[in-house]
Amino acid sequence: MTRSSRLAVAAFIAAFALLALLLAGQIPSRHVKGDPGPQALPIAVAALVLIGAVAAMIGETRPRSSGAEPWQQALGIGAGTVAFLLLLPVLGFVISAALFLIGASLYLDSRRRIGPATRLLTGVGFPLALWWIFSRLLDVSLPRGLMGF
Template sequence: MPRKGMTDRVLGVALAALGLAAILGAAAIEVPFLGDPVGPKPFPIAAGAVLVACGLLIAARPGEPVEWPSAARLGAIAAATAALVLFAVGMRPLGFVLATAVTVAVAAAVFGARIVHAVMLGLGTGFALFWLFDRVLEIPLPLGLLAPLLR
């Protein structure tokens, strides 16, 4: 079990680090000329400073502990995330229909569908959305492997 307030401590430090990175990143910007008295640096530096201050405040005074999901639920979330990455990676080589089919099928399975149902839903969604976007709304989508079939 995580200790009380652990989430907030980690969160606070991470936010402060992000703020610090923003400050350093902004300070490193090279400005060829100044169009106005402020320039492009101070605004991100100020936002970064607010972030650092809030992060430290959160880490110093953690609130109620956060209950993180069980390993099984985290696994389901990881699987759904993987399905989304699969969509991004598969979009060009596989084409929209198959990428959607795979992603929707995996997501449906993670949400507890039977495999047959998941695959049917995936393919149905792939073709239906392709028809809607590509044909009705005329937003072109990659054809991928199914190019001979869809053209």
């Protein structure tokens, strides 16, 4: 990660801590004698995070070596995961999981090492097997979606 990216992450943590600190200050102070109350720990740890994040931001202003690591593929898969999550209640587990698996493997397998038959078999077979294990064996109800499974 570049220095500016690390600085952005530290700034994000600082902003998160500041928001938490402001919200923690609004927690009603309801407590018995001796008890510091429900707002004490959130205020203390949010302040600690804020101080630490600001210190990290200052630290990032100093030059240090940084190795460039690839991340573009992770961005695509991350976006695919969010799409899978959004489709899950609409299409149901089996269809959305099959779409996610096939789509993500096509995205990652740019050299097409996996044949279409294997991809289809794994992409459909794995969600079906999981659906059977969870729904039938463990009695865990998975999102059904419009198709009913």
